[in-house]
Amino acid sequence: MKRNTMKDIFLTFVTKMFYLGGSFIISVLLARLLGAEGRGIVAALFVLPNLIINLADMGIRQSSAYMIGQKKYTVQEVFSSSLVLWLLASIVSILILLGYYMIPSTTQYNWGLIAIAISLVPIKILETYYYGIHQGKQQIEIMNKRHIISFFSRLIGVVILVWILSTGVYGAAVATLLASASVVLYSFWTLKDTVKFKLNYKKGLPQKLFRKGIVFAMVLFILNINYRIDILILERFVSAAEIGIYSVGVGLSELIWQLPTAIGTVLFASSTNSTSDLDAANKAAKLLRFSLVFLVSGSILFALTSKWIVPFIYGNEFQSASEVINLLLPGIILVVIIQILHAALSGRGYPLIGIRIFILAIIVNVILNILLIPIYGINGAAISSTISYAIGGFGYAYVFAKKTDLSLKDVLIIKKEDLNEIKKALKLKK
Template sequence: MSTFIKDVLSVGVSKIFIIVFGLTTSIIVARVLGPEKNGIIAALLVYPSLFMSIGSLGIRQSTTYFLGKKIFSEDQIKTAITQIWLFTTVFSMAVCFVLMRYFSKSGENMWLVILALVPIPFALFNTYNSGIFLGKNEIGTFNKINWIPTLIVFIISAMLLLWFSFGISGYLIALIGGPVFISVILLFKNKFIKAFSFDYDWVIIKKMLSLGLIYAVALLVINLNYRIDVILLDNLSTAFETGIYSKGVSITEYLWQIPMLLSTVIFARSAVSKNDKAFSLKVAQLLRLSFLAIGVLALVMFLISKYIILLMYGEAFIGSVMVLNTLLPGVLLLTIFKVINMDLSGKGKPWVSLKAMIPALIINIILNIVFIPIYGAVGAAIASTISYSFAAILFVFFYSSETKIPITVMLKYKASDFLPIVQLLKKLKR
């Protein structure tokens, strides 16, 4: 457990950087551009965000699995990755262009659509690359791939929005800078530039895609559950309501950094674990601790939500308070899914999540269509909370069935749960 805690702390530092830089950027964008323009940005970025799930074809996850289990060599995987990346870049950009241009109210401005598309190839490249580091359990390097782009985005956003008043274009340009910077570094640092080849090994590509596609579909359905509200708000309501909703959601996403902190390490460790049952019991312990931590933070956030919104985004976003408060119960329950899902994904069983997420997505869509015309942003929050809660409860049963761990064992707190924290505090005192 000590090395696990070390990895968690390493990822934790990365998550702190992501939260600080991401939150500061969010504040700048909100205060400079206001609710309506923030709504336009949210509507433009929702499709590229979704296609980072399906466009990545689950290659990061399948890379981690095959490298962690030593099924293929690193060089073989790198070559396969570059060949898959060239195809997915073209596919993702083409489909995203059609969706943004013809299925979004915010896609009327061609310049903004192009700017929103440009980060896709670089973000995909970075995602593929990170799977190499996870498969080798090089958590430190994986962390840098995640937090350095947020720093670059923050710096460029501050310059273009505060000093040069570039508006929406300025922020979209900033979103290009982060992924491009990391891509250039990784191209040489990880020697990916030597991996480009026209000598195709179809056996490896087929195996990576066959497992990766399952990951991709699972990630797409999961992310659709997170993003469908923005898509439907864009079509059924106004840019103002979309902007109000996007800022309420953004705060809950930072709350999710805690389970994401754990899930990164869980996925990497699960992929190389020799004793699946013992590892799943550790994951259940981490679930109990993270649920408690997020429960306390969610309660505090609920009590001071008004002050958080006003301090960060200003009076113009006062409507985001109700959105935030409505989302918090669902966000808390979905913490369960976020932690334990990575265990099954690391074991090569990403399809299990679909059994919970597909019904939850259907519920989400129906409720959004019903509630958004009546309640706007708050209606979308109600739909999401119900959907998240349903998915989390359902997935507990599926996880218990797959791991052969009774639900009572999985969720019941024990005194031993807190021993790692006590040990860590003792070490910090020395």
């Protein structure tokens, strides 16, 4: 049966907005219930496991969807082979984390919290592998329901464990674990009649899945390191309470990413079907120009009001998060350049374009964090991130322009015809 693509995009977008709104509510609840210190412990606890998960995922989600879509292998063969990789990735990831946490100077957590964080790894990897199967089978409704189930599972966990039972950071950590476990169980249940949960080595298939996906996984891993390395460095220099304040500022700032992320997801699929590289490039540049106009305007308004919004929502304890937000916003806007343009080039088969820029941005971020955090604390981390994001954003815009034979002006600067289209869309014709 032919799918209604626009309907799928719309429902996916609505679901994403619902999920983000729900995540925001959970963030506020945790800040109010745990305070800055508890919020900081929970935020820092999952940083390294999530980075490991991004790498251990190995892009199998994308490659599984591709293999199923190509119909060269059955869904069962793809899933069974991916489970072989899941087992190996989980074992290696757990050993890496155990080795890290056994170094006395690297962590402030007890083994109860560490056990919860490590337990998340195999569950989360399996969650992403299941997503690839749903994606390959074009089960858009199930994919959207997974987000809703994840939100409600975590919300219920936070309310019961943290609010009612007062289990503190342990309850918050377990709630995160339960959210992923619920999604995995739901995927298992929806696929139980068509896909069996069994490891089966199909000769050559695990290697194909790995080779197809690892490029995407490496780029995503590098990008995520740059977005999260500041928390790992902050752990060495500031208190958990300050990390909690910083994480609230980061979380609110990163809400700005969400619309461009949705655009990038659609653009990736659209780019794979474009008639030419130039067509895909022009479409991406136009979307970026539109996005930047609205993002800059919204960010200025956000920056002007953040000193009232933050304490009103999170409490006076998080007042200084408004400074973090204002320092991060310029960098957050520039990260959007990467999100939109990288999606377009990846969809055309160029995921590694600009990887040197990403690595340079990470190096700059690490050096500046080490230099500035001891002097300026969490504000130093925000400054470091913004400078790093600026290097990544402008650097990738240059690489994109060079690759597509467009000028930087065409990529970044709004045009008169763009403004006319916006006015037309808003029905503001003169």
